[in-house]
Amino acid sequence: MNAVNDEYLEAFLAESMEHVDRLEEGCLTLEREGPRPDLLADMFRAAHTLKGMSATMGFSHLAQLTHRAEDLLGSLREQPGTIRERHVEVLLLAVDRMRARLQSIAAAAREPDAPDDDVLAALAEVLQSEEAAADVGETGAGALGGLASLARQAAAEGKVLCELRIRLVPDCVMPGVRLAMVYQTLKQMAALVAARPEEEAVMAGRVEATEAVAAVIVAQGEIDQVRHAVLDVTDVAACEVSTLRPPAEEKVGTSHQEPQGPGRDAAPSGAKGARSSSDLRREPTLRVSARKVDLLINTLSDLVITKTRLATLVSSSDDPALREAVERLDRLTSEIQDGLMELRMVPVEAVFHRYPRMMRDLERRLQREFDFVMTGLDTEMDRVVLEEMGEVVVHLLRNAADHGLEPPEVRESCGKPRRGTIRLSAYASGGHVYIEVADDGRGIDRRRVLDSAVEKGLITPEEGAEMPDESVYALLFRPGFSTAERVSDISGRGVGLDAVRDKVEALGGRIRVESAAGVGTTFIIELPLTLAILPALLVACCGQVFAIPTANVEEVRRMTEDDVRHVQDRPVLPDAAGIVPIVDLAERLGLEARRDGYPRTAVVCRDGRRRLALVVDHVLDELEIVNKPLGRYLQGVKEFAGATILGDGRVSLILDVRSIANTA
C-alpha cells in the first residue's frame, strides 16, 4: 500500500471509528430511552455511511456487515414499536465486530479474511422476526403475528398477552425434549395461545430447534413467575418477555408510538453525558494524527535548544539589533511551545466514551442496578496522561459497580433507592485535572479495614484506634493489603488499588478517597495538566548530569558525618519526619567507587510515602525540562523515567525515584 493510500486509510479509520461509536452510543440510548425517530434515523445514517466508505476502500466483509446492520436499522426505523432487547443485543454484537475489524485494518492495513457468519446470521434472524412482525401491522405485536385480536381479548379479560423468546444453551443435547418441557411448563402456568415451533410438533418430538417463541395469556403481574419457571427448565439459557399491548384503535397515523422499551424496566438514566458528547463531536475540528504533533514537538524542542545556544552567543555581543532579534525569537518560540502543548490536549471524552457500554455490560453481568452518569466530558487533558488513565478509571468503575454498590435488594432494605448511581466526573482546577469516580453505595467500613490491616501486621491495634479516617482509607492503597482476598470480600475495596495508585503517581498525580458509611465512596485523582514539561533539579554525579523531578524532591541537605546513623549496618538520615535511608547515587547506578569524606550533598526524595536521601556530587540548577521517552528499545531500563535535552544540546537522564526507592 503506497503513501497516498495510507493517508486515505488513516482518514477512513478515524472517521469509521467515529461512526461505530455513534452506533454504539445509539444502541445504549435506545436501550435506556426506547426508540426515538431521530435516534434511529441517526443510527441508520451512521451504518449507511460506514457501508459506503468500507465498500469504497474495498473492505468487503466490513461493507457486508454494515450493510446488514443498515438493513435492520432501516426496518426498525419503519417499525420502532417492534424493538426488542434482542435487537439491541445483536446490534451491539455487530458494533463490536465492526470495531474489531477496524482495529485489524489499522494494524495490518487489510481486513481479516474470515467472514462474520455468526453476526450476519444473528442480524438476519432478528431482521426476519422484525419483518414477520411488520406483517401484522403497526400494533406492536411480536414475532408470532396475528396476535392483535388475542391481545385485545386478553385485555378484555383483565389479563395480558406476553411473548416469550426462549433460547436453549447452544450445546444442548436434547433440544426437542427441553422445548417440550418448556411448553409443558407454559401450559401449566398460563394459557399458551401460540408458539413457534408449533406445540404439536414439539410435543410429538419432531423438533430439534434451540429457540422458540411462545405467546401466553396470563393474569397481570404473573408473567415474572412464568419466566422464572421457564428459566428453571434445564438447558434454558435465556427467556425474554415482552408484553403485547392491544392496538390503540382510534389512532390513525403511525407517527407516535408508545416507546416500548426493550428492557422490562427501561428507565431513563444517565443520558446527560451521552448527549453532551454528541454535541461535542459536531464542533468543527481538524483531524491530525497524534504522531504528527509529537514530531512537531520534537522539532520544537530542537528549536528551543538552538535558540538557547544563539542567545548564549549573542549575550557577549553589543549589537542591540541582534539582541532584540534574539529576544523576539525567544518570545515567539515560547508562544509556539504553548500552542503545541495545547494541541496535545484532548477532551476526556476521547477515552470516556467507551465506558457507558462497559457499564451497561457490567450492570448485567453483576446483576446490579445503577445509572451511570458522566460529567465534564469536554475537560481537556494531555493525550498521553489520558490514555494511561483509561485503565485506572476502568478499574475504579468496576470496583464501584462490583463492591461499592450494594445489591438492589440490600439497597431497598436500607431504605435507599433500588437503583444506585455511579458518577464519573472530570474537571480542571488550578493547573491540575481531576477525575472522580463516585458511587452511592455502602461506603468503606473503617472497622473492617483496620481489623484487616492489624491482621496483616501493617499497624498495631493501638495505632488503628488513633487513626483519622483519611489515614485508614490510605491503608487500602498499601501494597500487600490488596492481595488479601478476604479483604476484598469484606470491605469491598482494595483489589489492586495499590496498582492504581502506582499508575497515578507514576504520572505525577495523586489519588485519595472519601467515604461515608451508607452514603457512598468517592475516589479523587489529581493529575498534572501535562507530562511533557516538568520542573526538575539538575544534579551532577561522577561527571554525569541527572535530572530529578521537583515533584519528588523534598529538600536538599548538606550532610555531615554526624548526621548519619546506621540501622542494621545501613546508613540512614534521621530528620523531623522520621528516618530516611541514604542511597549513594553513584553506587546505585554502578558509576564509580563511592567517594569518601564529608560534608556531602543529599537530595531528600519522596515517592508516595517512601523517602530516601540520594547522595550526589552537587546540585547544578533547577529548571523546566521537556520529558522525552527513552523509547521501546530501552524500556527494560527502570532507573530512568526518560531523558531531556539540556541547553547545550547534551542529553540528561531523568531519575525514576520510584524505581530507585523500590530497589534501594
Added chain:
Amino acid sequence: MDSYVVMRVGPERYGAHVSQVRSVERVGDITPVPRTLSFIKGVMHLRGSIVPVIDLAERVGSRRGSADEEDRRIVVAEVEDMVVGMMVDAVEDVVHIPPEAVEPPPPVVGGLDAVYLRGVARLGDDLLVLLNLERVFSAVEAEQLKQVEKLVRG
C-alpha cells in the same frame, strides 16, 4: 531489487535494508546510560528525540577496526517502533541486491547467530552480511529484561 546500506565494522561488511534506515549521522555527544548492557553506549539527541546508540561491533562480536574517527558514523534504524542508532566504523555505500542473489546464512558469522541474519550476499570479492534488525534489536530487549531481573533479584 532490494537496497542495502553497507556498514563497515572492523574487517566485516554488514548490510541494513534501506527501508529500515532512517538516517546516517556523525558521532556526537553520547550520554552513557548506567545499568544497561555493555554494548549499549548510551543515548543521543537527534532532532528533538532521544535515540539509544549501540556499538554494532560489540553487538555482533566483531573486532573494532583501527577506524579513522572521522569515518565513524551512527546508522539510525527504525524497526517495529524501535529507533536505534548503530555505531559503525564507516558507512560505505548503498548497494542493490536482487533477492535471488541472497544466500541463506551459514550458522555462525562473526560470532553472530544465524537468527540475526537475513542472509549473505556477494559483493565483489567480499561477503555482505545482511542483518535482520528485528531480531538484532528484539533479542537485546529480551536480554536486557533478563539482566534487569537479575539485578532486582540480586
